Amino acid sequence: MARIVMKFGGTSVADPERIRNAAARVKREVEAGNEVAVVVSAMAGATNQLVAWCQEMSPLHDAREYDTVVATGEQVTSGLLAIALQHVGIEARSWQGWQIPIRTDGAHGKARIDAIEGAELIRRMRDLRQVAVVTGFQGLGPDHRVTTLGRGGSDTSAVALAAALAADRCDIYTDVEGVFTTDPRIVAKARKLDKIAYEEMLELASVGAKVLQTRSVELAMKEKVRVQVLSSFTDAPGTLVVDEDEIVEKALVAGIAYSRDEAKITIRRVPDRPGIAAAIFGPLAGAAINVDMIVQNVAADGTTDMTFTVPKADLPRAEATLAGIKDAIGYAEITADRDVAKVSVVGVGMRSHAGVASTMFRTLAEKGINIQVISTSEIKVSVLIGAEYIELAVRALHTAYGLDAA
Amino acid sequence: MARIVMKFGGTSVADPERIRNAAARVKREVEAGNEVAVVVSAMAGATNQLVAWCQEMSPLHDAREYDTVVATGEQVTSGLLAIALQHVGIEARSWQGWQIPIRTDGAHGKARIDAIEGAELIRRMRDLRQVAVVTGFQGLGPDHRVTTLGRGGSDTSAVALAAALAADRCDIYTDVEGVFTTDPRIVAKARKLDKIAYEEMLELASVGAKVLQTRSVELAMKEKVRVQVLSSFTDAPGTLVVDEDEIVEKALVAGIAYSRDEAKITIRRVPDRPGIAAAIFGPLAGAAINVDMIVQNVAADGTTDMTFTVPKADLPRAEATLAGIKDAIGYAEITADRDVAKVSVVGVGMRSHAGVASTMFRTLAEKGINIQVISTSEIKVSVLIGAEYIELAVRALHTAYGLDAA
Numbered sequence: 001m002a003r004i005v006m007k008f009g010g011t012s013v014a015d016p017e018r019i020r021n022a023a024a025r026v027k028r029e030v031e032a033g034n035e036v037a038v039v040v041s042a043m044a045g046a047t048n049q050l051v052a053w054c055q056e057m058s059p060l061h062d063a064r065e066y067d068t069v070v071a072t073g074e075q076v077t078s079g080l081l082a083i084a085l086q087h088v089g090i091e092a093r094s095w096q097g098w099q100i101p102i103r104t105d106g107a108h109g110k111a112r113i114d115a116i117e118g119a120e121l122i123r124r125m126r127d128l129r130q131v132a133v134v135t136g137f138q139g140l141g142p143d144h145r146v147t148t149l150g151r152g153g154s155d156t157s158a159v160a161l162a163a164a165l166a167a168d169r170c171d172i173y174t175d176v177e178g179v180f181t182t183d184p185r186i187v188a189k190a191r192k193l194d195k196i197a198y199e200e201m202l203e204l205a206s207v208g209a210k211v212l213q214t215r216s217v218e219l220a221m222k223e224k225v226r227v228q229v230l231s232s233f234t235d236a237p238g239t240l241v242v243d244e245d246e247i248v249e250k251a252l253v254a255g256i257a258y259s260r261d262e263a264k265i266t267i268r269r270v271p272d273r274p275g276i277a278a279a280i281f282g283p284l285a286g287a288a289i290n291v292d293m294i295v296q297n298v299a300a301d302g303t304t305d306m307t308f309t310v311p312k313a314d315l316p317r318a319e320a321t322l323a324g325i326k327d328a329i330g331y332a333e334i335t336a337d338r339d340v341a342k343v344s345v346v347g348v349g350m351r352s353h354a355g356v357a358s359t360m361f362r363t364l365a366e367k368g369i370n371i372q373v374i375s376t377s378e379i380k381v382s383v384l385i386g387a388e389y390i391e392l393a394v395r396a397l398h399t400a401y402g403l404d405a406a
Numbered sequence: 407m408a409r410i411v412m413k414f415g416g417t418s419v420a421d422p423e424r425i426r427n428a429a430a431r432v433k434r435e436v437e438a439g440n441e442v443a444v445v446v447s448a449m450a451g452a453t454n455q456l457v458a459w460c461q462e463m464s465p466l467h468d469a470r471e472y473d474t475v476v477a478t479g480e481q482v483t484s485g486l487l488a489i490a491l492q493h494v495g496i497e498a499r500s501w502q503g504w505q506i507p508i509r510t511d512g513a514h515g516k517a518r519i520d521a522i523e524g525a526e527l528i529r530r531m532r533d534l535r536q537v538a539v540v541t542g543f544q545g546l547g548p549d550h551r552v553t554t555l556g557r558g559g560s561d562t563s564a565v566a567l568a569a570a571l572a573a574d575r576c577d578i579y580t581d582v583e584g585v586f587t588t589d590p591r592i593v594a595k596a597r598k599l600d601k602i603a604y605e606e607m608l609e610l611a612s613v614g615a616k617v618l619q620t621r622s623v624e625l626a627m628k629e630k631v632r633v634q635v636l637s638s639f640t641d642a643p644g645t646l647v648v649d650e651d652e653i654v655e656k657a658l659v660a661g662i663a664y665s666r667d668e669a670k671i672t673i674r675r676v677p678d679r680p681g682i683a684a685a686i687f688g689p690l691a692g693a694a695i696n697v698d699m700i701v702q703n704v705a706a707d708g709t710t711d712m713t714f715t716v717p718k719a720d721l722p723r724a725e726a727t728l729a730g731i732k733d734a735i736g737y738a739e740i741t742a743d744r745d746v747a748k749v750s751v752v753g754v755g756m757r758s759h760a761g762v763a764s765t766m767f768r769t770l771a772e773k774g775i776n777i778q779v780i781s782t783s784e785i786k787v788s789v790l791i792g793a794e795y796i797e798l799a800v801r802a803l804h805t806a807y808g809l810d811a812a
Contacts (some may be wrong), residue, residue, distance in 0.1 A: 096474070
């Protein structure tokens, strides 16, 4: 017997038939003797419609009213799933964020969960064998109003609820079968991972069609919640996201991630003096522009070239910000390149094994792919390359690290 | 300066454009210096979709979960209207039933309002000039869950809120221009009434396409809330529903109502003994069948014929119930007739004027219409006639009582 939180995403509850399918999965867990709480998203498409209505009423809508409107999506699903469960003979009731309550801070539209009062839910799961069907994505703010956690927040709701209920596992049902070694749309031989460490999952966030929201993984890591990502459309086991200590046979590289969402900026001939990096990146941070890879090359003449990446969507704002500080800093010119892509190899095994980076560089060199920027972290090596090489690079690295399915 | 509750029905908030239109009407009242609270229905069609989903999950769905699901319709509208008001510069916020709270009993799906805590709303209307946008149709039950009042309950929400806020008026915006002397689809010369008494409105409930929910009129009468029915699509003044003391020039007849929804049952040769009526109507009441017109004719042989009407939808159940008690009662036979219609003339003026009934009988006789059953109340005379005469009867009576528009 275990205590399980099951989370169903929008595509898993997209219509009454799929809600019945979700109910059947919950019934199976209950009949196996488990205590079950369920977290639901809005029916696929519902949230988009609600957001569109808010936009139509006013482009600059009040975040509190936005929350009131969009939170209804999950409320509908919670009631329907409770009905579907009762219909197949399972005790169930729906819980809105404000009823439990799931307390959040007051940042409407992007609130963070502060606390979940789980005692009553545990009592009902244990004593009444009653399934709690909880609305994801929302809670109750200090102003006694409904708050939402931001898009994809239902994963975070599920992990937070699993922590509050001291659940043995948090199963995230979605439309993919788990976490893959890389994007199966690019690499046909991509393999589903049985287990992956929290930190690897965080680094691989971009792999496999946004499998898990980053915040939910951070929370799972902090609260030591065992998360399973699995498909609601098959019966195959999914991928367990766990502490790295649980992974006995650590692969050198767990997976290959890539991103086409960044652009490269180079600032040429910046005076090479103390505080120059702060003078450049301070204003960018002030403009809420997220700078990723940063490389600095010192030239012989007392100037330096500074290269870094920003999200493509922020490129015009970044250029404008840098133009505004040109006189204060005194650089020669700025160049920007949108035709770049980032490839990363990720694995906790890197901590104890050398040679991961050199394998990457050699593999790319053999394919004639030029590396523009390199950055590394403890469990990741990332390189920036020309955008046209992205599929070639991902496939070559997938083979080079022995990740291809047999 | 007045304090006004404005209620917008489903067709008045059917889409973003109509919600903007409703916002413009609210803005006008606020800018005229009034304190305004708004009660909203779900966008037209939304509730039907939500009800259909519940049905699809289970025909015998839990009323508590049904309430959770369908209450989202008004929640969406409340948020969108608040956004629309803010967009045109009016301070506004949405209020869910559980936030105010609007306390109801625990009869999920058909709850009754027990109390509304209006102090905070009044403070905000008065001190902050903030419009309260309140979800109609719902409240918070003793089980700390969302309750709904049953279809059409938003009118009742509006009147109850007007009472709680001591509002000067409750304006019900709908898709008709007010209360008419009779159904304009039958009588082209039907006139819109400027004023009508609560009791007349109750009796005329069937006139004018379900203008007001009966419960809301009962509550308005009890709490002395002045109600105005008016169109959200024109700027014409509507009909004021008020205490009869406010109506100086009382018409003999305020309007003509009709119904095609009843069927006639006759029980022949019932033993004419004390308690026989209770023996018949007790079981019908027990089966939740609403009996309307009742007539008893005593025959010479110690038996009596009993005639009454029931809703057509309940006729099969009524016949089955009566068949079940045939031996206990000992009647000869039952006949049922679905081809009947009821016509009523209504007016508080009848209290002080004789001759209303005889004018009705004479008018119908002149048109060759046979009267099958007659029943009267203090302010109403109803007759049952053959269904095919209904339009003829309504038109003739409308003319006979001088109600035709010039």
